[in-house]
Amino acid sequence: MSDKVILHYFNGRGRMESIRWLLAFAGVEFEERYLSTREDYEKLQSDGSLMFQQVPMVEIDGMKLVQTKAILQYVAEKYQLHGKNLKDRAMVNMYCEGLMDLMEMIMILPFIPNPKPKVDNIESKAKERYLPVFEKALSGAIYLVGDNVTIADVQLLECTLMLEEKLPGILADFSNVKSFQGRMLNCKAAKEFLQPGSNRKPQPDETYVKTVVEVLKLTF
Numbered sequence: 001m002s003d004k005v006i007l008h009y010f011n012g013r014g015r016m017e018s019i020r021w022l023l024a025f026a027g028v029e030f031e032e033r034y035l036s037t038r039e040d041y042e043k044l045q046s047d048g049s050l051m052f053q054q055v056p057m058v059e060i061d062g063m064k065l066v067q068t069k070a071i072l073q074y075v076a077e078k079y080q081l082h083g084k085n086l087k088d089r090a091m092v093n094m095y096c097e098g099l100m101d102l103m104e105m106i107m108i109l110p111f112i113p114n115p116k117p118k119v120d121n122i123e124s125k126a127k128e129r130y131l132p133v134f135e136k137a138l139s140g141a142i143y144l145v146g147d148n149v150t151i152a153d154v155q156l157l158e159c160t161l162m163l164e165e166k167l168p169g170i171l172a173d174f175s176n177v178k179s180f181q182g183r184m185l186n187c188k189a190a191k192e193f194l195q196p197g198s199n200r201k202p203q204p205d206e207t208y209v210k211t212v213v214e215v216l217k218l219t220f
Contacts, residue, residue, distance in 0.1 A: 005030040012208035026079035095152035138176035
């Protein structure tokens, strides 16, 4: 296997985008191999590369890692982005679980014929359940956990940007979160990742949705 980190997924955000964000903050260069046909996907399956016959899959350190959370935790641990001790890591994991719950609600929107009610539900839950947690955690603090950036901070930045794409102004009543976002956007890694031509993917379009549906044979 190559020493280079290789990502196997669709040419779009989905579950791989958080991994791209984290690798960017870790300063890790990577190569992407996109699934564009059913045959691409079946080849990974027949090669035994997909433990649970699912993507994303990441080749790193001689392994073929699957399951998004497992991949994220491995990268976070490898590049010291997961907290300094057991208690810190527990907090980081709790924040990440909540953020992933919220981001997954946004991820499915392109696949829903009438997303408006879902968007309204996301706005309600974000304002009432999720954002207040981070607003409180960031009161008088620069980062969510400890004195350095962790995966939780990276995912919160990603999540706030996703929310604002769908709900501009949603952070108006969460000044600590908005200030945090501004600080994170000033990081070199964030600036580079958000530049045109970077590895960051645009919002899902019809082509992305069509490819995912055809490759995975999804039915709704």
